[in-house]
Amino acid sequence: MTGETRIWTPIDYEAEGKQSDCLRLPHSSDLSAYGWIPIPLVCIKNGSGPTALLVAGNHGDEYEGQIALSNLAREIDVDQVSGRLLILPALNFPAVTAGRRVSPLDQGNLNRLFPGDANGTPTEMIAHYVCKVLIPMADVVVDLHSGGRSLNYVASSLVRPGRASDEHTSLLRLLRLFGAPISFVSDGTGGGGLTTLAAAAQERGALALTTELGGGATLSRWGLSLAEAGLRRVLKDQGILRDVAVEPASPTRLMTVSGHSAFVYARDRGVFEPAANIGDEVVTGQIAGRIHFPDLPTREPETLFFESSGLVACRRVPSLTNRGDCLFKVMADMDGGSLHA
Structure with missing residues (x-):
């Protein structure tokens, strides 16, 4: 500054x-x-x-x-x-x-x-x-x-x-x-x-x-x-x-975001088909979604997986994606679980 x-x-x-x-x-x-x-x-x-x-x-x-x-x-x-x-x-x-x-x-x-x-x-x-x-x-x-x-x-x-x-x-x-x-x-x-x-x-x-x-x-x-x-x-x-x-x-549920593994990113340009919604509870290894390639119709879709377990905090809105676009973010519970007024 x-x-x-x-x-x-x-x-x-x-x-x-x-x-x-x-x-x-x-x-x-x-x-x-x-x-x-x-x-x-x-x-x-x-x-x-x-x-x-x-x-x-x-x-x-x-x-x-x-x-x-x-x-x-x-x-x-x-x-x-x-x-x-x-x-x-x-x-x-x-x-x-x-x-x-x-x-x-x-x-x-x-x-x-x-x-x-x-x-x-x-x-x-x-x-x-x-x-x-x-x-x-x-x-x-x-x-x-x-x-x-x-x-x-x-x-x-x-x-x-x-x-x-x-x-x-x-x-x-x-x-x-x-x-x-x-x-x-x-x-x-x-x-x-x-x-x-x-x-x-x-x-x-x-x-x-x-x-x-x-x-x-x-x-x-x-x-x-x-x-x-x-x-x-x-x-x-x-x-x-x-x-x-x-x-x-x-009451509010207290959570945290644990590094880059909390995110799912597109690895190629295509059409995003989500397999989870915001608010869903997911586990490591669960299918997060697929990227489809209409310009190459015989190419198999690319399947993406969650790298961490927790609550789906956000999900991408546009279906068309580019490499590097954030598709999901996952939050995990912190010790203590919830905060009460």
């Missing part, structure tokens, strides 16, 4: 009250030499207290979080807040407006570019601003995700492993409070590793929770309800929304 941020906003983070405007991401194009791109931002501050940074639209084709945070921004009044809420429902705004995982401006995958670069591409500049300005204000960070175009996910929440026992305990408590049916601990193997918003938040001392609320580039009503209820439970526990009514959290 280098340099001072070039993004600016008229919002005063220290001012009392409810402010709604945007970040200005400078972007020079053929038709707008001195232009900027808006990134919607709502800041609600009332006295002293903790700060929560709430993000959706990190990937533009994931919708439950975008709606949940937009609803929250409209519904929460200043007098309900003790501390500060920073709400960004469309963080990678170019990707959100395009309905894509990555930005159409630079093909940047925001959740693979932290901690960013002040003088980099537009997506790197967004990541840098989040790390340089927003995360240092935050005590807790919630980054709402779904599977996007390529994956369907079981409704779940996740954290990175705590770096010390007290941090790990606090993170598991966040999972319990959010109350997804499945909660898992992952260091990002097979995904973003240390380049995600959650990793950047943890590096800077904030507690970070991520979700997977559905997928297929469509809206899960159940995932939206979970996001809204889980957010309120977390914010009430943090003392930011003291008087808001919340539903009790349901």
Whole structure:
């Protein structure tokens, strides 16, 4: 992470009250030499207290979080807040407006570019601003995700492993409070590793929770309800929304992702025929699916197998696959089994 941020906003983070405007991401194009791109931002501050940074639209084709945070921004009044809420429902705004995982401006995958670069591409500049300005204000960070175009996910929440026992305990408590049916601990193997918003938040001392609320580039009503209820439970526990009514959290099954063997990948281009669905329990050696080759009709399909046992957490949505595409991810139970509210 280098340099001072070039993004600016008229919002005063220290001012009392409810402010709604945007970040200005400078972007020079053929038709707008001195232009900027808006990134919607709502800041609600009332006295002293903790700060929560709430993000959706990190990937533009994931919708439950975008709606949940937009609803929250409209519904929460200043007098309900003790501390500060920073709400960004469309963080990678170019990707959100395009309905894509990555930005159409630079093909940047925001959740693979932290901690960013002040003088980099537009997506790197967004990541840098989040790390340089927003995360240092935050005590807790919630980054709402779904599977996007390529994956369907079981409704779940996740954290990175705590770096010390007290941090790990606090993170598991966040999972319990959010109350997804499945909660898992992952260091990002097979995904973003240390380049995600959650990793950047943890590096800077904030507690970070991520979700997977559905997928297929469509809206899960159940995932939206979970996001809204889980957010309120977390914010009430943090003392930011003291008087808001919340539903009790349901028990959550505590799981983990165990390295690269938890994933099934396509080894050739073809048409994917799955042999399992999300939520299925599978065992090592079980058939995961087949890749068919319509362009070579006499070629036998390639059979793929699960390399680990556990619960199918996500499955590829598009049938057409290329070599290296993720087809499944499997999670295994952690010791302790479940967390109860």
